[in-house]
Amino acid sequence: MSQDLKFYQTGTFTVGNRLLDPDQRTVQSSLARDNSLTSGHRACQGCGEALGARYAVDAAMRATKGQLIAANATGCLEVFSTPYPETSWKLPWLHSLFGNAAAVGSGIAAALKVKAQKAGLEHSATHVIAQGGDGGTTDIGFACLSGMFERNDDVLYICYDNEGYMNTGVQRSSATPPGARTATTLPLGPQPGEEFGKGKNVPLIAVAHEIPYVATASVADLHDLEAKVTKAMTIHGARYLHVFVPCPLGWGSASSDTIKLARLAHESGIFPLFEAEHGEITSVRKIRHRVPVEDYLRLQKRYAHLFGSHPRPDIVARLQAMADKNIKRFNLLEDAA
Amino acid sequence: MISQMEGSQAVAQSVALCRPDVICAYPISPQTHIVEGLGAMVKGGTLTPCEFLNVESEFAAMSVAIGASAAGARAYTATASQGLLYMVEAIYNASGLGLPIVMTVANRAIGAPINIWNDHSDSMSQRDCGWLQLFAESNQEAVDLHIQAFRLAEELSMPVMVCMDGFILTHAYEQIDIPTQAQVDSFLPPYEPRQVLDPAEPVSIGAMVGPEAFMEVRYIAHAKQTMALDLIPGIAADFARTFGREAGGLVRRYRCDDAETIVVALGSVVGTLEETVDALRAKGEKIGLLSIRSYRPFPLAAVRAALKDAKRVVVLEKSFSVGLGGVVSADVRMALSGLHLRGYTVVAGLGGRPITQAALTRMLAEAVADTLEPLTFLDLNHDIVNRQLAREAATRRSGPIAENLLRDVGGKSPRTETADKTEVTA
Ligand SMILES: Cc1ncc(C[n+]2csc(CCOP(=O)(O)OP(=O)(O)O)c2C)c(N)n1
Ligand code: SF4
Numbered sequence: 001m002s003q004d005l006k007f008y009q010t011g012t013f014t015v016g017n018r019l020l021d022p023d024q025r026t027v028q029s030s031l032a033r034d035n036s037l038t039s040g041h042r043a044c045q046g047c048g049e050a051l052g053a054r055y056a057v058d059a060a061m062r063a064t065k066g067q068l069i070a071a072n073a074t075g076c077l078e079v080f081s082t083p084y085p086e087t088s089w090k091l092p093w094l095h096s097l098f099g100n101a102a103a104v105g106s107g108i109a110a111a112l113k114v115k116a117q118k119a120g121l122e123h124s125a126t127h128v129i130a131q132g133g134d135g136g137t138t139d140i141g142f143a144c145l146s147g148m149f150e151r152n153d154d155v156l157y158i159c160y161d162n163e164g165y166m167n168t169g170v171q172r173s174s175a176t177p178p179g180a181r182t183a184t185t186l187p188l189g190p191q192p193g194e195e196f197g198k199g200k201n202v203p204l205i206a207v208a209h210e211i212p213y214v215a216t217a218s219v220a221d222l223h224d225l226e227a228k229v230t231k232a233m234t235i236h237g238a239r240y241l242h243v244f245v246p247c248p249l250g251w252g253s254a255s256s257d258t259i260k261l262a263r264l265a266h267e268s269g270i271f272p273l274f275e276a277e278h279g280e281i282t283s284v285r286k287i288r289h290r291v292p293v294e295d296y297l298r299l300q301k302r303y304a305h306l307f308g309s310h311p312r313p314d315i316v317a318r319l320q321a322m323a324d325k326n327i328k329r330f331n332l333l334e335d336a337a
Numbered sequence: 338m339i340s341q342m343e344g345s346q347a348v349a350q351s352v353a354l355c356r357p358d359v360i361c362a363y364p365i366s367p368q369t370h371i372v373e374g375l376g377a378m379v380k381g382g383t384l385t386p387c388e389f390l391n392v393e394s395e396f397a398a399m400s401v402a403i404g405a406s407a408a409g410a411r412a413y414t415a416t417a418s419q420g421l422l423y424m425v426e427a428i429y430n431a432s433g434l435g436l437p438i439v440m441t442v443a444n445r446a447i448g449a450p451i452n453i454w455n456d457h458s459d460s461m462s463q464r465d466c467g468w469l470q471l472f473a474e475s476n477q478e479a480v481d482l483h484i485q486a487f488r489l490a491e492e493l494s495m496p497v498m499v500c501m502d503g504f505i506l507t508h509a510y511e512q513i514d515i516p517t518q519a520q521v522d523s524f525l526p527p528y529e530p531r532q533v534l535d536p537a538e539p540v541s542i543g544a545m546v547g548p549e550a551f552m553e554v555r556y557i558a559h560a561k562q563t564m565a566l567d568l569i570p571g572i573a574a575d576f577a578r579t580f581g582r583e584a585g586g587l588v589r590r591y592r593c594d595d596a597e598t599i600v601v602a603l604g605s606v607v608g609t610l611e612e613t614v615d616a617l618r619a620k621g622e623k624i625g626l627l628s629i630r631s632y633r634p635f636p637l638a639a640v641r642a643a644l645k646d647a648k649r650v651v652v653l654e655k656s657f658s659v660g661l662g663g664v665v666s667a668d669v670r671m672a673l674s675g676l677h678l679r680g681y682t683v684v685a686g687l688g689g690r691p692i693t694q695a696a697l698t699r700m701l702a703e704a705v706a707d708t709l710e711p712l713t714f715l716d717l718n719h720d721i722v723n724r725q726l727a728r729e730a731a732t733r734r735s736g737p738i739a740e741n742l743l744r745d746v747g748g749k750s751p752r753t754e755t756a757d758k759t760e761v762t763a
């Protein structure tokens with residue numbers, strides 16, 4: 001099939017999976033999917049992280065023909081997937097600590113490399129992913145992540161970004177956006193919620209490491225997420241995937257709105273989807289129907305203080321300005337032609 | 338082959354003979370020469386296949402070792418002092434997961450005040466973490482203990498620290514017998530992991546465990562260390578058969594047989610103490626020496642057996658539990674529970690303070706006369722301590738402690754003279 005298919009059918013937003021060649025269809029639509037994160041885990045209903053992880057890891061499993069090992073940071077994903085004496089993981093999986101998943105991944109990759117050398121191979125047939133939440137990635141695990149990047153260790157690191165420390169009860173992380181309420185950034189005082197001018201953009205920091213591959217993805221666009229994981233698994237060296245995963249519990253959103261919120265985050269420009277290789281941005285996911293940031297904010301109780309009896313249109317405007325800046329910076333609008 | 342070399346280089350060669358698969362390196366004195374030596378061997382192609390990772394911190398070093406070990410590799414790292422503390426969370430994790438990592442600790446003091454010289458505060462702070470801790474008396478023993486450590490770690494599937502005195506051993510040049518590869522290969526079989534991350538047989542490692550089984554998991558760590566009490570002497574005996582020299586074991590007794598006074602110590606100070614004991618023996622004193630070579634597991638029975646017929650025990654230790662006294666002493670006392678022996682704790686050599694034969698001889702004379710304080714700090718400069726305490730009593734803004742003490746030791750600089758005057762007028 002030569003035509004580049006668009007998955008959004010106007011009005012419905014359904015994934016046109018059936019229109020694709022069988023080998024391009026989503027991993028999840030296949031009976032042969034691995035179910036690496038299988039049913040029975042304890043994630044909340046509508047958990048974006050559980051959804052993102054299932055798609056990402058299954059895509060990685062397919063890309064590596066099941067030759068995959070995962071290192072996992074402490075956090076919701078770890079806790080809900082492995083309550084003793086059960087595990088939802090159907091691949092070899094190691095949880096060590098909160099802040100060291102990237103380094104543990106480096107260690108696994110090093111062991112596999114030596115094993116391959118002993119067998120006379122250049123690369124191991126087995127691949128490594130390391131994964132964690134935004135807190136485990138952008139805060140406490142940041143040094144290990146940066147170390148893994150700069151050494152160009154053969155690991156795909158996947159960050160599931162729900163914009164806060166959810167497992168410990170929704171505290172602020174350096175990925176928490178301005179204006180958002182968390183248990184440690186309450187909607188009090190002149191700057192309710194998280195203050196402006198703080199936080200860091202780890203995908204761009206990853207790009208600055210000039211590693212072979214960096215991408216952002218979203219549970220709104222699962223086919224794109226799978227494609228990015230699949231591409232990442234064809235590359236050796238350090239790779240980074242930052243997945244936007246709404247958290248109904250922490251964001252105060254309806255469980256049924258997880259995908260919708262992720263889509264609004266992309267379509268408002270709040271969360272840009274892009275790819276970068278060796279320090280250069282190589283592709284962006286265009287916005288098809290641009291929406292105001294307010295549409296995205298209003299569905300979440302963590303922003304309720306912006307719209308209540310003491311509305312803060314000034315803060316909404318600043319958030320809109322952030323989205324506008326992303327749209328310009330990443331050139332997110334469909335070309336006028 | 339016997340040759341003249343630095344302790345660190347000898348340890349690097351010994352580790353290399355153990356065919357490690359993954360080595361993680363992060364510099365900190367006095368350990369650095371060991372990983373430098375290993376790095377040179379990997380880069381030079383004499384240690385291959387082996388992955389040598391220059392990591393960004395000790396926390397990462399231990400984390401990389403954890404990942405490597407869980408993926409079936411023989412993993413090694415080395416550290417000291419601040420570096421050991423920086424990796425603490427991962428240290429507990431490695432033992433909790435039962436991963437047989439071997440790590441050299443080039444013993445060094447912990448700051449503040451920052452101090453690069455030798456004492457045992459670093460590894461003693463980790464005595465409860467679940468790792469086995471072996472102490473080397475000499476560089477030859479450090480070489481030999483590393484070979485034993487890999488075998489011990491892998492037989493138990495538990496991590497092992499080999500503790501050797503920073504600078505005193507790591508930087509000392511002496512004659513060391515480096516075994517042959519064939520000898521090491523015959524003693525140390527290839528690593529056969531108990532648990533391994535393998536796509537052919539997927540397992541989840543490191544799952545959350547609640548009250549229903551956590552105690553049992555921790556107890557198993559203790560059960561393994563208890564098993565090590567038998568394993569360590571067995572491995573030492575096997576080592577002696579293969580390599581033709583004695584090293585390791587739980588304890589080493591020196592002239593203890595009819596001893597009324599026995600000094601207990603760990604590490605390189607045992608050498609100094611041997612000479613002191615010889616000198617006192619020559620004067621007719623019934624004195625002996627007990628070297629603790631396995632600090633974890635702590636050989637309660639062997640220590641009790643060695644000490645029970647003495648009249649008094651002097652524990653000489655390079656560690657200090659602030660607010661209590663001795664660290665090793667508390668364990669020795671536990672070994673002696675129910676026995677009526679006079680016990681003395683001597684804290685010595687903190688931060689590299691030299692432990693001289695003269696001071697030891699003086700201290701032991703007091704011990705034998707039972708005039709020694711129960712808790713003694715060898716060669717403590719009471720003058721400057723008292724001056725600082727007086728200063729703190731006299732003025733609120735007494736200033737930084739360490740700087741004040743250094744001024745008192747070294748004489749005052751003009752700047753501090755003025756500062757003091759201001760204090761007086763204020
Ligand atoms: C060293 C350390 N500090 C703090 C914690 C407590 N802790 C466990 S999970 C977690 C939050 C995880 O947040 P994130 O990484 O964003 O993952 P999420 O739960 O949101 O998916 C925290 C703070 C810990 N386990 N270890
Ligand atoms: S708190 Fe959020 S991230 Fe955690 S399981 Fe629930 S929905 Fe998922």
Ligand SMILES: [Mg+2]
Nearest residue numbers: 133134164166
């Ligand atoms: Mg989070």
